[in-house]
Amino acid sequence: MASTPAFSEELLAKYEPVIGLEVHVHLLTASKIFCSCSTRFGDPPNTNVCPVCLGLPGALPVLNRKAVEFAVLAAMALECRINEVSIFARKNYFYPDLPKGYQISQYDKPLAEFGFIDIDVSESKITGGKKKIGITRLHLEEDAGKSLHEGFADAAHKTAIDLNRTGVPLAEIVSEPDMRSPEEAYEYLTRLKEIILYTGVSDCNMEEGSLRCDANISVRPRGQKEFGTKTEIKNVNSFRFIKQALEYEIERHIGVLECGGRIEQETRLYNANEGKTYGMRSKEQAHDYRYFPEPDLLPLVVDEKWQAAIRASLPELPEARRQRMMNEYGITAGDAHTLTLTRALADQFESAARTAKNPKRVANLVQSELLGRLKAQGLELEQSPISMTGVTASADLVELGAISGKMLKDLYDLCFERRQDFPAVYETEGRPEQSRDTSALEKLADELIAENPKQVEQYRAGKKTMIGFFVGQVMKASKGQANPQLVNEVLTKKLEG
């Protein structure tokens, strides 16, 4: 947990945080960026390696075309301008997980620049507006290996190395320092991950390190133009922790400045258990990477024709899809948000909605009946026992008046109990139908008419909407079990008669 604020709200409000984020995502290619080794996660250590990714002398890199296409696709989804010519560069540093002694990356001529993501900020709930967060650049690079500190003999006093990850393609996405609060950073990351997932170029799995984030943070007195001195928070493995680490770091900066101190430019690590950041290396120890163009690779040329071919495979992106779905199915913004959480879910909903008698009812059922049950059992929407086809089937039955809302709830409960989809449970339960026996309904209707002469009079005087009052009363008396259509029929007959 993040520590509780040590300062008053007034003091915190005196300062403005400035946040920029660097995100690395693994690209889902089958082979590495400069050799044909597999990128599969979880294989035995040091089994997916060759002279190229081990950095043996004389081995030469060959660029993976698919990695370029995935990076360009991601850059397009992030509204970047693609540079027709980009240059690979060597980033030199010494570290045990980097066998070559340099990482092949891109430096002054990156693959793509000048993109943005629109995020919802707290004000947008009032104004409906969005905030644009600039994306400085997206470039291609290779990942390094992994130091292992557990899971082998002597782990207590030795570090082992796994080079399977060495050479896995990465897209590094660098934002402008446009974020002004940890909430905005969280929102940016959420939208970024969503967009990347929609393009399908990465699984963005943070546990497996397919998405990693470093955050740059500084504070300045509100109204001041110049940025304050920044610190960098590295290797935080969840968006929630990044938000907490930023909250901690903002207060730490303000604390130092308020005491007349100076922020040291340094890299810090976040300890999630303690909710604190710790200095890792200061600027004096920071690397001079001595970048220079990679002599073993030609400039990367992605010409207009290639760009157009890649652009043709760009899917409809989440925000555009939400807007379209709201228009097309008459669903609310909240419904659209839930139903587009993943591209697969949105696809399922849309294919179900096209056959549904009332798509809006399908969306409503997801919100009102499905999500609560999933939450209660700690399940994600994609783990739901009731599929989108199942939700549609149930929605149609309610729409036709074959089952009541109450019956639907009971059937959903059974689905969750048995972990079975709706159509299977509906069959097993013998295709239950709500009663069409009118004798009980007629009795209820007679009673109501006798008890409410005023309303009857109004109805008969021409105020036909008064039927709603009677329907409501009957539904209430039947505890939601009655078939509304049937109730309507019976009541109309009685009232007209």
Ligand SMILES: [Zn+2]
């Ligand atoms: Zn290799």
